[in-house]
Amino acid sequence: MTVALTLVAAGCIALLDLALFANVRVFGSHPSGAVAAVAVWCVLRRRDEAMLLAPAAGLFLGLLGNEPLGASVLGLAPTVLLAVRRAPLAPEGRFLTTLRAAAAGSALYSLTLAVLVALLRQVPLAPVALARQMITSGLLTALVAGVLYWPMARVAWQAHLPGRFQRS
Amino acid sequence: MTLPRTLTWFLMVAVLAGVGLLMSLTGAAQPLQSAAQRIAEPAEAALRSLSAPLTEGLATLTSLRRLRAENRELRLENERLRVALAQAREDDVRAAALTELLRLGSQFGSDKLTVANVIARDPTPMRAVVLIDRGTRDGVQNGMPVLGKGGALVGTVERALEGNAWVRLITDPKSAANAIVQESRWSAVAVGGPDHTVRMEFLEQGAEVKPGDTVLTSGLGGVYPPGLLIGRVAKVEGGPLDVFKRVQVEPAARLSSLESVAVLTGFHPTPIEGLGR
Numbered sequence: 338m339t340v341a342l343t344l345v346a347a348g349c350i351a352l353l354d355l356a357l358f359a360n361v362r363v364f365g366s367h368p369s370g371a372v373a374a375v376a377v378w379c380v381l382r383r384r385d386e387a388m389l390l391a392p393a394a395g396l397f398l399g400l401l402g403n404e405p406l407g408a409s410v411l412g413l414a415p416t417v418l419l420a421v422r423r424a425p426l427a428p429e430g431r432f433l434t435t436l437r438a439a440a441a442g443s444a445l446y447s448l449t450l451a452v453l454v455a456l457l458r459q460v461p462l463a464p465v466a467l468a469r470q471m472i473t474s475g476l477l478t479a480l481v482a483g484v485l486y487w488p489m490a491r492v493a494w495q496a497h498l499p500g501r502f503q504r505s
Numbered sequence: 506m507t508l509p510r511t512l513t514w515f516l517m518v519a520v521l522a523g524v525g526l527l528m529s530l531t532g533a534a535q536p537l538q539s540a541a542q543r544i545a546e547p548a549e550a551a552l553r554s555l556s557a558p559l560t561e562g563l564a565t566l567t568s569l570r571r572l573r574a575e576n577r578e579l580r581l582e583n584e585r586l587r588v589a590l591a592q593a594r595e596d597d598v599r600a601a602a603l604t605e606l607l608r609l610g611s612q613f614g615s616d617k618l619t620v621a622n623v624i625a626r627d628p629t630p631m632r633a634v635v636l637i638d639r640g641t642r643d644g645v646q647n648g649m650p651v652l653g654k655g656g657a658l659v660g661t662v663e664r665a666l667e668g669n670a671w672v673r674l675i676t677d678p679k680s681a682a683n684a685i686v687q688e689s690r691w692s693a694v695a696v697g698g699p700d701h702t703v704r705m706e707f708l709e710q711g712a713e714v715k716p717g718d719t720v721l722t723s724g725l726g727g728v729y730p731p732g733l734l735i736g737r738v739a740k741v742e743g744g745p746l747d748v749f750k751r752v753q754v755e756p757a758a759r760l761s762s763l764e765s766v767a768v769l770t771g772f773h774p775t776p777i778e779g780l781g782r
Contacts, residue, residue, distance in 0.1 A: 352545060356552035360560040363567050392518050399525055399534075400541035401549070406534040407525020414518045418511065457530060 343389050350374045350390075351397030358481070366470050368477035369443045371398060371409070372416050376439040376478075377485045379420030380431045391417045404450060405457050412449040416442025432486055439482035444471040602765040605654040609767050617771020618652075619643050623763045624669070631699050633660075633677035635763060640668040648774035650729050652767045653758030657734040658682070658722060659766055661774075670768070674760050675735065676701040683725040684735055684754075689713040692723055695735050695754060703736060705752040712750060714741055720754050727775040 350371050358370035371394050379387040395410030402409070420438035447470050455462045528534035565572070599622075606620045619639050627634035639645050649662045651672045660674040673680050680697040684705060693708040708714065718738040724731025739755040 352548055352552060356549045357556040357560070360553065360556065361563055362560075363563065388514050392521055396521070396525070397541075399529075400538050401545050405526055405529035406538065407522040407527075407529065410518060410525060411522035414515060414522075418515065422511070453526065457526065 340389060343386050344393050347390050347393035348397050350394045351401055354394075354398060355402055361477075363477055364473050366473035366477060368481045369446055369474060370478075370481060371395075371413060372443045372446050373439050373478050373482035373485055375413055375416050376420050376435050376442055376482050377489050379417055379438065380435045381486075381489055384421050387417055387421060405453055408450050408453045409446075411453070412446040413442070415445040415449070432483070435482050435486050436479045440475040440479040443478035444475040447471045447474050599765065602654055606652075606765055606767045609652060609656050617769060619645060619768045619770045620765060621645075621670075621768055622765055627671070631678060633674040633680075633697065633701055633760070634663060635660075635672050635674065637670050637672055637766060637768070638668070639768060640666045640670050642667055644770040645670045645768050646770075646773070648728065650733065650769045650772055650774075652733070652769060653760075653763065654765065655734075655757065657736070657757035658729065659758045659760065659763065661728070662768060672766065675703055675756060676760055682729050682735065683723045684720050685723040686712070686714050686738070687719040687721050689718070692725070693752070695720060701760075703754040703756055705738075705754060706749065708750045708752055710743065710745070710747060710750055714738055714750060714752055716741060729774070730769070730772050 353374075354370035358368050361367050375387065375391045375394060378390055391413040392410045395408075395413045396406075398404065398409035399406035416438055419441055420434065448467070451462060451467050451470075454460050525534065528537075603620060606618070609618055621637035621639035621643075623635045624638050625636035627636070637645075637651075645662055645665045647662055647665050649665075651659045651662060653659045658675055660672045660677065660680060662670050663673040664671040675682065675695065675697055677697045678699050682695045683692065684695040685692050686705075689712065691708060691712040691714060693705040693712075695703050696706050698704055705714075705720065716738050720735040720738060722729040722731055722733040722735060734757045736754045736756040736758075738752055740753040742751040742753075743749065
């Protein structure tokens with residue numbers, strides 16, 4: 338996929354996150370569509386694509402959303418690191434890796450954003466509420482990643498490792 | 506992925522994020538954000554409206570338990586309010602009825618009236634008898650006249666008990682009162698009928714009576730004080746060969762829906778042998 342298409346995908350992910358996933362309130366929290374998409378992308382697509390997609394999506398989120406510009410760029414980085422570093426060689430373990438990366442990545446994304454917003458906009462941090470938000474959002478994002486994984490695996494699978502795991 | 510490459514990437518991302526955050530801090534990011542939001546606004550609005558049913562459905566599903574509890578609570582509160590409203594309306598009706606009855610006090614003297622509520626009706630066929638919640642301990646005695654809200658005659662105390670009294674209505678077949686037609690001053694006896702009507706008996710054929718005339722108690726016989734309103738003449742029948750006219754009287758008091766009455770406790774009947782029933 339070209340860089341341009343990756344950027345378009347990043348824009349679409351940011352739009353979907355803001356227009357759809359931000360409104361899906363479950364127990365006072367919402368899943369992060371961007372984290373879920375990045376986690377799935379990291380596992381299923383080439384690493385260089387994922388490493389471009391995540392900061393681009395973060396930039397779009399900063400431009401289109403209400404958060405400080407750059408906060409999501411930093412917030413999405415842990416997801417890439419978790420998914421890419423832990424991506425297994427065998428395809429069987431990729432699904433669980435995606436879920437783990439989405440859950441942990443979402444929790445870290447929430448933490449990063451909360452800390453940056455607190456620092457830059459003098460919004461007080463509420464540790465208990467933040468912990469609850471991190472856990473709920475992590476679980477919901479893992480769920481979304483699980484839903485996204487199978488259709489994306491069918492249409493967008495491309496091994497980032499050479500050899501026998503490439504789709505025949 | 507090698508560690509140095511990951512580190513390099515992360516450093517680049519951190520620098521990019523730092524620049525963005527710095528721009529946000531200085532306000533330089535605001536024009537960029539405004540422009541981007543203006544461009545993306547139609548697409549975002551379209552997506553939001555498309556996804557609205559899904560998000561609303563999810564929100565309803567997740568708050569189902571809270572909604573159920575709220576619904577239960579509101580139903581309970583609604584029931585409580587309905588009961589309170591019904592009681593308030595009932596109190597209003599009773600207060601209005603009692604106020605009207607108390608006005609009679611000025612006519613008969615407040616110490617001569619006892620206001621009572623109708624609490625039961627005698628279910629015996631052809632009888633027109635009601636039970637009131639005042640009895641001998643309230644000064645109610647057998648034979649005392651009982652009036653309706655407007656002061657019209659309702660009946661007589663048939664049997665006074667300690668806390669209650671049975672009142673025989675003027676429509677009861679056993680009821681009889683000496684009456685007078687106010688307009689023509691002709692006297693007769695107003696008696697109850699088996700069909701719960703009141704008719705005047707022993708009214709001479711030559712008596713001048715017409716529908717709409719007022720019928721009052723005459724006071725003859727000492728059973729009722731004079732001047733109590735019984736009702737109005739509803740129908741006059743009888744041919745020239747009949748000895749008496751047949752006159753039907755429409756009672757002034759609404760006997761079918763009696764709720765409150767006043768017992769004329771200041772009046773003690775002294776029946777004269779051979780007059781009335």
